[in-house]
Amino acid sequence: MLAAILVIILAYSIILHEVSHGAAAFLLGDPTARDQKRLTLNPIRHIDLVGTIILPVILVLVQSPALLGWAKPVPFDPRYFKNPRLGIALVSLAGPMTNFLLAAIFGTILKMSPESDLVRTVAVYGLAMNAALGLFNLIPIPPMDGSKVIGVFLPTPIRRAYFSLDRWGFLIIFALLYFGLASKLLEPFYSTLIRWFVPPTSS
Secondary structure (H helix, E strand, C coil), X not given: CHHHHHHHHHHHHHHHHHHHHHHHHHHCCXXXXXXXXCCCCCHHHCCCHHHXXXXXXXXXXXXXXXXXXXXCCCCCCHHHCCCXXXXXXXXXXXXXXXXXXXXXXXXXXXXXXXXXXXXXXXXXXXXXXXXXXXXXXXXXXXXXXXXXXXXCCCCHHHHHHHXXXXXXXXXXXXXXXXXXXXXXXXXXXXXXXXXXXXXXXXX
16 A cells, blocks of 8 residues: 555656646746646646656565656747746746655655654655655756756857757766766755755754
């Protein structure tokens, strides 16, 4: 039952991440996500068979210390934005910020839950997963969200060269994960976020 709950939480954390991209774009004037019916929590609209189901289930079954996955990206068209560069940055930030908000919610639930309670266990995983998802997506390597936040403000020649890394981005990220460099780089930020998201016990 715990494994099923964790897969569901991870799936909806990923789905909410993607929906928030579309919602931010819609608020900035872009109807693309709405027109493609992606502003919904219906998982059928967002599920990527490998990233949303198969990979998370495998990670849970092998008792992996890290649970990661992805959904189908929500499309947006920056031509609708009054300020395309700022719009792209805001839309890109919306996903990770949603994960950080979910982490804060799970952190609050964690502090309110009894010891050795199933809710507490689920809250621990929900907090950890969303803090990790938010940070992971902010890695400034194309095509991650963090690269769009930084890249749109670079001078045009540098921006083009930077985004040309997109074709190699996932290979670079995989190498960082495989050799443990990603965890070393993100660990200080992760630890800080966990301390922020778990409210201090009142005296």
